[in-house]
Amino acid sequence: MLKTGILNPNVLSLLARVRHTNTLVIADRGFPYWPQIETVDLSLVDDIPTVLDVLRAIRPNFRIGRVWMAEEFQRENTAETRARFAAALEGVPVFFEPHVEFKKRVPSAVGLIRTADTVQYANMILESA
Template sequence: MLKTGILNPQINSLLARIRHTNTLVLADRGFPFWPHIETVDISLIDDVPQVAQLLAAIQQNWTIGRIWMAEEFREHNTPETVSRIATLAHPLAIQYEPHVQFKLRVPHAIGLIRTGDTTQYANMILESA
């Protein structure tokens, strides 16, 4: 039985299958469903869990090479929220792009993990290092 780290077997399986330069989407509760992308839905109630919590958990045992988010995340959220994500991403600099461009990356992802996050544009794409 797992005692530490991510306990969800679906997430562990998905993370184990993502290789160098493959991508993973961390999504908020409103992110559209993509039928051809393996999706693990861990949403419980509003804001449980949040994308930031998922990012923090994944970083414990998974090497992230790049992170993308929508520019709109910075425009629609408080400086504190933006700073919290930037701090979690450190030392990586988040690459911001228009939401339309961001969504063009999604079909290339190996998987998607949906959270209960209600933070606007909290979605991110992680590239494995």
């Protein structure tokens, strides 16, 4: 029985299948459903868990080469929110692009982890290193 780290078997299974240069999406509660990729839905109630909760849980054992986010994230959120995300992604190159372009990357991901995050455009695509 696992005692530490990620305990959710669906998240563990998904992470185990992400290989070098594959991508994984961590999305907020309003992100659309993508039937062509596996989705693990962790949403419970508003903001439990958040995108940053999931990122912090997987980061110790997931090598991130780069991240994509919607440029609208920068416009729609406070400096404090942007700083929390920047701190959580410290040391990782982050590329911002229009949300429409961001969504075009989603179908090629190995999977998507949906959270209950209410932060506007909190979605991110992680590329494994």
